[in-house]
Amino acid sequence: MxxxxxxxxxxxxxxxxxxxxxxxxxxxxxxxxxxxxxxxxxxxxxxxxxxxxxxxxxxxxxxxxxxxxxxxxxxxxxxxxxxxxxxxxxxHHDRSGVAIAATTAMSGLWLTPRLAAFWKAHPGVAISQIIQDSGKVTGADLSIHYGDPAREEDETRVLFHDRILALGSPQFAASYGIDGLGDLAEAPLIHTQSGANAHTEWHDWFAAMDRPAPTGPGFFLNNYLISLQAAEDHVGAVLGWEGLLGNSLESGRLVQLVPEAMASPWPFYLRIHARASANARLFADWLAERG
Missing domain, CATH: 1.10.10.10 (Winged helix-like DNA-binding domain superfamily/Winged helix DNA-binding domain)
Structure with a gap:
């Protein structure tokens, strides 16, 4: 033959x-x-x-x-x-379960707090999280991203489109006398450089305010949760997505340093991978409705 x-x-x-x-x-x-x-x-x-x-x-x-x-x-x-x-x-042996990939920050700040409500409504669906801060997503039914969903070949669901605030601890705000954008531009700023997703940076934020790039000292980190912790420890100001950081703002650990805010250029969205099961689609729709 x-x-x-x-x-x-x-x-x-x-x-x-x-x-x-x-x-x-x-x-x-x-x-x-x-x-x-x-x-x-x-x-x-x-x-x-x-x-x-x-x-x-x-x-x-x-x-x-x-x-x-x-x-x-x-x-x-x-x-x-x-x-x-x-x-x-x-x-394939367990198609009742759902595997969702997200960064450490998205998992801890947004996804995990919502799982209890989903399990209450759908107790028979097991959810496993794949924490992935860099590299290609593999083995997942769903994955959460920040960027342009139109670039994806797979089906997507927009979760939320946020405002980006300049945040810092109350002690940091007092120490550097931050009353406006000019003070903020000269203060220490925390920069997050993550390989998992595109990331709006300080130069983008100041450009949205029709201001030149900041001139203050910078601290560069590759994990957003660590960047937030550094801000809470008075190291510098950090950019914060309003919908992600409700708990930090409500507790007063971080405060909005200036009244100006930038409309996020991209949404957080859910990618539905080709291997996604019916339960994965159920979870995707549930998340999108409550985004």
Whole structure:
């Protein structure tokens, strides 16, 4: 019988993908737990099968040829599709449960406080949270993001569109005598640089007020909860989404430093992944209605 697919050795392809991704036969050999010679042998066999070189070999390393780059992109797409299917199969045994991915801050400040109300209304649906502050979301039915939902290929639900306030502790406000935007621009500011989502920054906030970029000292952190804690500890001012920080504002741990506020350029939204079950969609609709 003829082969259904025109493919060389799958082992050779897997070996090539590892070498192309790392641009190193040595690193690929360590990843695959084989010798560098074995990697080199498999790639030479693949090149012979295809009739052209896939790498340009140099003294200090390798680089992909045009054919190699074309094959690498195709393999990455194929492996990503296979990986997603494997994740679906692994989770297929429990389709009554729902897995939702969110950042540490979104989980702690917004999502977790709402779970008790959902479970009261739907006690038979188990919710598991995947805390993911950076990188690609995998293995989730749903995920929460800050940005433009129109860029998503999957179905989305807008959760809420917030105002962004300049916040700090009462002690910080008093120490730096913050009475207006000019005082705030010269005060210490906390900058959050997260890899998970786009993040509105201080220069965006001041630009929305038709003001130049701030000139005060900056403290740079990569976790929003830590940024909030630093603000409560009087380190600096922090940007705060009004809908996320109701408890901090009500308790007085943080106060609005100036009356000006910026309308958030993006909403927080829910992405409904292709693998989402009926219960995941139920939870998605419930969250969106109460956003």
């Amino acid at each position: 003829p082969k259904p697919y025109d493919l060389p050795s799958l082992g050779d392809l897997a070996c090539f993908e590892a070498a192309a991704r790392n641009l190193s036969f040595k690193v690929a050999s360590s990843e695959l737990n084989v010798t560098p010679a074995a990697v080199s042998h498999r790639i030479k066999a693949l090149e012979q099968a295809l009739g052209q070189p896939l790498f340009n070999r140099h003294y200090r390393g390798v680089e992909l040829t045009e054919a190699g780059a074309l094959l690498f992109v195709a393999l990455q797409r194929g492996f990503e599709t296979i990986s997603d299917s494997v994740a679906r199969i692994r989770h």
